Amino acid sequence: MNDRYGAKTFITEIIVLIAALLFCLPLYFVVSISLKPGDEIFESALVFTDNPQWENFPVVWNAGVANAFVSSVVITVGSVVLLVILGALCSYVLARRPGRLSNGLYIMFVLGVIIPFQLSIVSIYTVFQSVGLAGNCLGMIILWVGVMMPMAILLYTGFVRQLPRDYEEAARIDGAGTLRIFARVVFPLLRPVTGSVAIITGLFIWNDFYASLIFVGGSEAQTLPVAIYSFVGQYLSQWNLVFAAILVAILPLIIFFILAQKQMIRGFAGGMKG
Amino acid sequence: MAQIALNNVSKVYKGGTTAVDNLNLEIEDGAFIVLVGPSGCGKTTVLRMVAGLEDITSGTIRIGDRVVNNIDPGDRDIAMVFQNYALYPHMTVFDNIAFPLQCKKVPKAEIRERVNRAATLLGLSEYLPRKPRTLSGGQRQRVAMGRALVREARAFLMDEPLSNLDAKLRVQMRSEISALQKNLGVTTIYVTHDQVEAMTMGTKIAVMRLGVLQQYGTPQEVYSTPANIFVASFIGSPSMNFMKAHVLRDGDRHRLAIGDRSLDIPEEAIRKRPGLTAYVNSDIVFGIRPEHLEIGAPTDRSSLEARVTQVEMLGAEQLVHVAADFKPITVDEVLGAVESNQAVSEQRESGRTGGRADLVVCADSDLAVSPSDTVKLSARPGCMHFFAPDGGKSIID
Numbered sequence: 158m159n160d161r162y163g164a165k166t167f168i169t170e171i172i173v174l175i176a177a178l179l180f181c182l183p184l185y186f187v188v189s190i191s192l193k194p195g196d197e198i199f200e201s202a203l204v205f206t207d208n209p210q211w212e213n214f215p216v217v218w219n220a221g222v223a224n225a226f227v228s229s230v231v232i233t234v235g236s237v238v239l240l241v242i243l244g245a246l247c248s249y250v251l252a253r254r255p256g257r258l259s260n261g262l263y264i265m266f267v268l269g270v271i272i273p274f275q276l277s278i279v280s281i282y283t284v285f286q287s288v289g290l291a292g293n294c295l296g297m298i299i300l301w302v303g304v305m306m307p308m309a310i311l312l313y314t315g316f317v318r319q320l321p322r323d324y325e326e327a328a329r330i331d332g333a334g335t336l337r338i339f340a341r342v343v344f345p346l347l348r349p350v351t352g353s354v355a356i357i358t359g360l361f362i363w364n365d366f367y368a369s370l371i372f373v374g375g376s377e378a379q380t381l382p383v384a385i386y387s388f389v390g391q392y393l394s395q396w397n398l399v400f401a402a403i404l405v406a407i408l409p410l411i412i413f414f415i416l417a418q419k420q421m422i423r424g425f426a427g428g429m430k431g
Numbered sequence: 432m433a434q435i436a437l438n439n440v441s442k443v444y445k446g447g448t449t450a451v452d453n454l455n456l457e458i459e460d461g462a463f464i465v466l467v468g469p470s471g472c473g474k475t476t477v478l479r480m481v482a483g484l485e486d487i488t489s490g491t492i493r494i495g496d497r498v499v500n501n502i503d504p505g506d507r508d509i510a511m512v513f514q515n516y517a518l519y520p521h522m523t524v525f526d527n528i529a530f531p532l533q534c535k536k537v538p539k540a541e542i543r544e545r546v547n548r549a550a551t552l553l554g555l556s557e558y559l560p561r562k563p564r565t566l567s568g569g570q571r572q573r574v575a576m577g578r579a580l581v582r583e584a585r586a587f588l589m590d591e592p593l594s595n596l597d598a599k600l601r602v603q604m605r606s607e608i609s610a611l612q613k614n615l616g617v618t619t620i621y622v623t624h625d626q627v628e629a630m631t632m633g634t635k636i637a638v639m640r641l642g643v644l645q646q647y648g649t650p651q652e653v654y655s656t657p658a659n660i661f662v663a664s665f666i667g668s669p670s671m672n673f674m675k676a677h678v679l680r681d682g683d684r685h686r687l688a689i690g691d692r693s694l695d696i697p698e699e700a701i702r703k704r705p706g707l708t709a710y711v712n713s714d715i716v717f718g719i720r721p722e723h724l725e726i727g728a729p730t731d732r733s734s735l736e737a738r739v740t741q742v743e744m745l746g747a748e749q750l751v752h753v754a755a756d757f758k759p760i761t762v763d764e765v766l767g768a769v770e771s772n773q774a775v776s777e778q779r780e781s782g783r784t785g786g787r788a789d790l791v792v793c794a795d796s797d798l799a800v801s802p803s804d805t806v807k808l809s810a811r812p813g814c815m816h817f818f819a820p821d822g823g824k825s826i827i828d
């Protein structure tokens with residue numbers, strides 16, 4: 158045995174295990190309740206049912222979750238893609254063009270991170286309503302790109318500022334134009350922070366309830382959290398179906414986290430090894 | 432391929448630092464010139480101005496017959512090798528080398544052929560699918576060279592390309608780069624602060640100090656007829672010995688009084704440097720390289736006396752450090768204390784200890800000397816250097 162594995166390591170491991178279990182418990186509840194038949198829902202969530210009702214999932218899927226799932230995916234993916242492309246381009250210019258204008262713009266973006274967007278939601282809604290952007294996916298995407306852009310700019314600009322200029326200078330001498338330098342050299346080097354931006358904004362957008370309720374609640378484009386909320390009223394006593402819908406909503410996230418965990422840790426650690 | 436000309440080029444950075452001061456440099460087509468000088472003397476700045484990465488404050492830079500002051504780096508048709516190579520970390524070696532060609536929209540098949548040719552030339556063929564991260568320092572260096580030479584650019588600019596390599600690899604790459612440049616015949620400006628690289632690689636050397644060009648000439652010229660005390664001390668290793676001397680004249684013979692000893696100045700030296708006669712009966716700075724000092728004097732009259740303090744055996748030769756009882760002088764003092772430059776003073780830090788001067792002699796390794804021996808030193812005639820005591824210009828005519 159490795160003699161560096163002592164009592165201290167053992168205790169640390171136990172603590173980490175307990176913490177992990179605690180974090181998994183709610184997930185267990187969701188799975189456990191979503192599989193219960195209707196007459197068991199008020200029994201303890203700790204007890205796993207003997208009679209799992211797999212058909213709970215097709216039931217909720219066909220009762221509007223499918224539609225909401227598609228809206229959520231369209232809105233989240235659309236917003237994140239735009240945020241990454243526009244955020245990276247904009248930050249590249251802000252970080253590499255010194256001057257009062259870029260500084261001022263940068264400060265505006267930082268303020269955008271600090272000031273809660275909820276303050277302006279009424280006026281945004283009025284405008285969206287009058288130009289036909291309320292109640293559809295396009296409007297939501299535009300809203301999210303605006304709301305999350307300060308966060309994207311903050312993360313990207315900080316990263317670009319630390320990026321050595323040599324690569325860009327080498328590319329300039331090699332004869333690349335600004336757009337090619339960005340696309341072929343700078344953007345790939347931003348990969349770690351692109352991961353962070355995508356995860357932070359994507360999670361926020363996927364999970365958001367407040368803005369989604371106001372802008373797309375009750376419409377064709379309503380997202381998963383809003384759809385699940387409407388379930389609570391609709392199937393007041395059928396918590397198993399509500400939880401089945403919740404599981405459908407969080408499953409993509411769990412799969413994504415499992416697949417991308419290595420990337421994510423690297424992204425958050427922020428290091429870039431060339 | 433093209434000649435490069437810098438006319439009265441100056442660079443003042445935003446903060447007010449004058450990094451390059453009125454530089455004039457003519458580089459012939461196909462020449463390999465080495466820009467050398469201590470840290471911070473403006474070498475990188477010169478290179479970056481030629482590359483177009485830095486604005487030129489005043490003056491003109493010409494590549495071929497075109498003034499390039501306002502031409503984009505990409506349109507100057509030059510290739511540059513950076514000190515840290517600046518290989519694109521996310522691209523394979525192939526893509527790194529192909530990148531400049533892709534920018535020029537060269538057809539794919541031709542790109543493949545040219546990259547393969549460059550890779551074969553540099554012994555990189557088997558590394559083409561790898562990422563730079565997985566290569567050794569020497570291999571990365573070669574990739575950087577490859578990226579420069581696929582372009583068939585009009586000129587190469589290299590900024591200390593070997594400084595990240597270990598000593599042995601540096602020697603190997605030094606000759607590889609020289610050979611490559613000779614083969615291709617591309618005009619090259621090579622920046623280094625290593626005077627050995629400068630001496631061995633350049634067809635011409637430009638020595639800079641504090642943004643000012645000190646001397647521009649072949650390695651032989653810079654070594655044997657340095658323009659001033661700075662060049663004399665910077666070029667050559669170990670560095671030249673300097674001492675304060677008084678020029679005397681008996682009849683038609685000249686002598687140098689150093690401390691209470693003296694050295695004859697050969698007739699020939701006077702003929703080559705008629706200016707020296709103007710300094711009769713006044714002080715000058717006498718310089719002699721360690722390899723031109725000999726232990727064991729032919730005549731008692733023309734020699735210095737010193738005590739051995741330390742012996743460093745190098746194999747084929749030995750460095751004998753000696754202390755003599757005369758007033759020491761440092762390069763800094765001669766150049767003027769105001770301008771004193773850290774790198775220079777570091778170089779000469781051993782030059783001053785109370786009332787005794789420390790000299791270095793390069794002797795045959797079979798000569799038996801040991802610390803605290805007293806030895807007589809004579810200067811090889813024809814290898815003596817004389818500098819004005821104020822400012823340190825070589826005394827010539």
Ligand SMILES: Nc1ncnc2c1ncn2[C@@H]1O[C@H](COP(=O)(O)OP(=O)(O)OP(=O)(O)O)[C@@H](O)[C@H]1O
Pocket residue numbers: 444445446448449450468469470471472473474475476477624
């Ligand atoms: N971007 C800059 N802004 C202001 N001053 C600068 C800048 N770059 C260099 N300098 C200054 O200009 C002078 C010359 O710098 P340069 O980098 O050309 O020196 P160098 O000869 O290449 O030195 P080294 O051998 O250390 O690389 C230095 O005093 C340096 O501090």
Ligand SMILES: [Mg+2]
Pocket residue numbers: 474475476590
């Ligand atoms: Mg430099």
